Amino acid sequence: MSCCGSGAELAMLAAPDPREVLLVSRTIAGGLRQTDLSVPDVHCGACIRTVEKALDALDGVTWARVNLSTKRVTIKWRADASPPPFIETLRNVGYEAHLFEVDGDARDTTLSELIRALAVSGFAASNIMLLSVSVWSGAEPATRDLFHGISALIALPTLIYSGRVFFRSAWQALRHGRTNMDVPISLGVLLAFGMSLYETAIHGPHAYFDAAVTLLFFLLIGRTLDHMMRERARVAVKGLARLAARGALVLQSDGAQTYLPVSEITPDMTIMLAAGERVPVDSQVTKGLSELDVSLVTGESVPQPALPGSVLRAGTLNLTGPLIITATASANESFLAEMLRMMEAAEQGRSVYRRIADRAAGLYAPVVHLTAAITLVSWLIVSGDVHRAITIAVAVLIITCPCALGLAVPMVQVVAARRLFESGIMIKDGGALERLAEIDTVVFDKTGTLTLGNARVVNSDNVDPATLALAGAIAAHSRHPYSRALAAAVPRLQAPIVLDDVSEHPGCGMEARLGGSVLRLGRPEWALTDTSRMDLDGSSVVLSRDGQCVADFRFEDRLRAGAVETVGDLKRDGLAVEVVSGDREMPVRTLASGMGVPYFAGVLPGGKAAHVAELASAGKKVLMVGDGLNDTPALMAAHASMAPASAADVGRNAADLVFLREDLSAVSQAIAVSREAGHLVRQNLALAVGYNLIAVPIAIMGHVTPLVAAIAMSGSSIVVVANALRLRGRGKSDKSQGAGASTPRMSVRLEPAE
Amino acid sequence: MTDYFYLIPIAIGLGLCGLAAFLWSLQSGQYDDLQGAAERILHQDDVPLSH
CATH class of the missing domain: 3.40.1110.10 (Calcium-transporting ATPase, cytoplasmic domain N)
Structure with missing residues (x-):
């Protein structure tokens, strides 16, 4: 084979039961079933061919296609046979694959709606702009009126189709008595359109159709990029191997074995647990001897023995021998469900974070609207001309319409998220980036986070x-x-x-x-x-x-690569670092004293969340970094949270950021990027306000024509976007330095303290 | 000047064609796997023309 898929260290994981494959597949038309697999190792054309060929050769497979961008394979197979051994086949050709939940037909509808809205507004903006240029160049009144009419015909459907993204969100905010950035946007666009329509009807010289539509176009670009960034992170995290059991082989009273999904397992059912499988629900061992890896559940790093009578928590991994266990709780009373409840409680306890853009809008909208109102009244008093007063007031609204402000924040965050993505760090949304920049305390879990587990x-x-x-x-x-x-x-x-x-x-x-x-x-x-x-x-x-x-x-x-340097870097940056672990005193003390950080050992899951909440109530902004099921309530309680790709499923979904590489320096890197981004966001907001300080007086004086508005708006947007892109340039130079420094794999030996 | 006004609906019509083509390509999933499409073209099997 060429560059990819060595297949050397794959054989360790148990292949999923074919019944599990059946459980996550879904029926499609024509007597076929569809299964989606996540194959993280495909990365070139040769990989596509190898994977598709191997799968096509299987009996029962009618169609297999790799998606290289999402690193997934979609397989269609005949439903009348048992599922072909997809995962084993791929493993034999050198690719690790895992089942991927097929979530119905839920393709990303929001993204395609945004892209369609963007395409329509782009078409409208370019055509109206062409017509407007000839008007600005001094077209005769008859031609001008005709062009205004055509512009109105193009603008109206565009406003309805592309503008509803903003109108909907603005309406939602207003109905709940709040304002967000979409309120001034919607108001500006609608008033500009309404006034231009009136202007066209009375054959007036100034119509702002181009301003209204260009505004939508620019803002939709920001909105679409923002959505794409979040979606990409979400998909990447979803594609990671699932670490919780999907189902289990249940021994019926008549001796038959059936594979049941976890949700259908009830107490007192007898479950056959093979080596390499995870415990589906809380249960007790009835027969067999084995050892259990509990690191993901409680944080203890030493494997625990399992003998008849041992109590097992859902989520632990059975290592060496097959076990027969009896369920003692159903799935929604198991350890995992308990963690989920604690997560909800932690989320409610956390103060609601308002994003910078919304806070800015909260200040901005009243000021702008008040200015427009004062302009209207003043011109009415000064000139007594109603039409003129309204025209100028609307011009104030158009010129202040937060085009630059609407792009100022998302553009920076998109660029920052892209930079993090290139380093294998997935960020779930822009708000997380803002919160991450504010943190002053970092709480680490031990097993699986500071160490590899x-x-x-x-x-x-x-x-x-x-x-x-x-x-x-x-x-x-x-x-x-x-x-x-x-x-x-x-x-x-x-x-x-x-x-x-x-x-x-x-x-x-x-x-x-x-x-x-x-x-x-x-x-x-x-x-x-x-x-x-x-x-x-x-x-x-x-x-x-x-x-x-x-x-x-x-x-x-x-130890995870880079753990010692990262903790050192964080401390040097003035952040307080703590280790909070569910593991026994000894290993935690050894590790924490080696790094010179305070530690808490033997902490129960509830204790972790309580500790984070305590820090928060003392005014600290905590970043929680953890991977275990027992960390998830604390991840939720913290101001910002990070989890490695090896974390429990719930933890990965709860965390704001997920890092895919082994190196722990992802934590300090993410904090650095978030701070840089915060800096640029503030710069951009200052630029946008500065632009308004110049443009608003001109508008109030009544000197703004549609031409001035178009130039001012495009100009300020370009400045803001260019400023955001500086983050990208900086990223490039950092990376070339960083690559050399991080290549040698860290291996720090932990010597016992005494 | 007014003699050339017939060009305006043609221009807008062409623009609309472009928009429709884009929306169609989006709908038919041509943007689902841009990286894959770029690689596939290099590894397509040769299929003999059938006469």
């Missing part, structure tokens, strides 16, 4: 390479995080070791035969005949030959 061998240098290779060869047969760490610790280019009878003993370790001796890799209590001389620790594994200790391995959670 997977273990690393810390003492491999002290172990003889041949022994390490042997341990690695045994470990390669298991999915347990420690085994994977061991297998990864073995240097490459080792001669393969042939083992006989490798078996996994869930909860204990791995056993293998080599020559005449029995090798065991696992818990010291199990692998060794005599453990009295060992000092045992939760995170140690031994390799034994016939009960005698050969080597002993220690594990530590691996």
Whole structure:
């Protein structure tokens, strides 16, 4: 294969049950079903071909098409057969794929409405502008009136079609007794059109049709870009692998096995949980031995043993052995649902944030409207000419119509979001960018956020390479995080070791035969005949030959790349940094004291949200960075929030920003970009106000003609957009420096504090 | 001057054609995967002309 899809490290995840594939597919016409897969690794034409060819060759598949922009594959297959093995097939050709919820026919209707409105207003603006230019160049009165008439004919449908985006939102705001940016926009556009229509009817010289339509066109550009930015982030986050169970294999009382969606599982149902699956609902183990990865749920980094009687929380990952479990709660009473309720409570507790543009509009609209009213009254008194007074008052409204103001904020945010997107940081909306710029405290979760949530061998240098290779060869047969760490610790280019009878003993370790001796890799209590001389620790594994200790391995959670530098950078920027974790005291203390930050260990999920709320009530603006299910209420309670791509589904959806790369420097980078953007937004607002300070007196004096209005409006919009684009230029120069600095992968060794 | 007024409806009509063409292309999903379309053209299989 060419550049893509090495397929080397893929085999670890369990393929989804075909019944799960069936569950998320949907029926389409012609006896077919449609399945959408997210394939994050496709990135070139060769990838498209490989993926489509592999899928087309499957029995039952009638149509497969890759969308390279969204990195998704849509597959149509015959509904009468069982689902073909899509994911396994793609894995064999080297692409990791995961099921993607097909959300009905919900294509992005808002975006296509905006683009259509933009196209119509663009057409109208260019044509009316052409007609207007000839009027401004001094057309004869008869020609002028004809051109005004044609302009009116083009402008009316455009206003109805393209303008409703603004009218609707302005009406919504007014009905609830608020104002937003759309109120002065709508008022300006409608008054300009109304007055021009009157002017046309009385064969007057000044019509502002071009101003009304150009305004709509410019503002729709800002609005469309803003929507595209949010949509792109949303789609990217949605395309990440789902980490919660969709369904489970339920053992019926008559012995039959059925795959039920999580929502249909009720207490006392017996569920068969294979290794590599996530626990669907809160339950209790009835049979089997295994180990569980609870890092995403509680933040504990050490795998927990599961034996009959153990209580399991929904969302934990079963690692080593199959389990038979009994549900103790339904999905909406499970741990996840509890977290969702806490998130709602946290959201209600958080003060409502008003965006800069809306705050500006709140000040701007009354001032502008008052100015126009005063102009009207003054001219009535001074000249006594009603028509003239109204014309000038409307001209004031048109010239102050916040074209530049409407573009000032979204343009900067679109450019900033694009810069973040290029660094793998998805931002959900512009408001988040404004909030992020204000934060003064950063609260980190430990497991999965500061660390990667997977273990690393810390003492491999002290172990003889041949022994390490042997341990690695045994470990390669298991999915347990420690085994994977061991297998990864073995240097490459080792001669393969042939083992006989490798078996996994869930909860204990791995056993293998080599020559005449029995090798065991696992818990010291199990692998060794005599453990009295060992000092045992939760995170140690031994390799034994016939009960005698050969080597002993220690594990530590691996730090995320750039974690130490990021925390250092944040502290240098004057931000308060804290670690709040659900993990045990020891590992949290080791990590936090290594970084020199205060910590809170063993915090319950509710405690995290309460801690963030406490900080908020003390006047702090908190950025919460977390990945676990237990972090989600705190993400919601915080002023701004960030989650890594590996976070729990709920957390990813709740967070304002999601970063896709491993490097934690995304946090400091996002804060830096948001601050720069905040700076440019304020500059742009100042420019827009400055423009009004010059233009308004001219308008009040009655010197504004449609030509002056067109030049002033376009000019100020261009200045504001050009200023916003400076952020992009700055991004380029940063990136060329940043790329060199961040390439060497960080690996910081955590030494225990004492 | 007035002799050339017939050009105005032609100009606007052409503009409308362009607008309609754009809306149609949007509707028929031609902007759904711009990156993919750019790559596909390089990897299209040759199909012999049928006579």
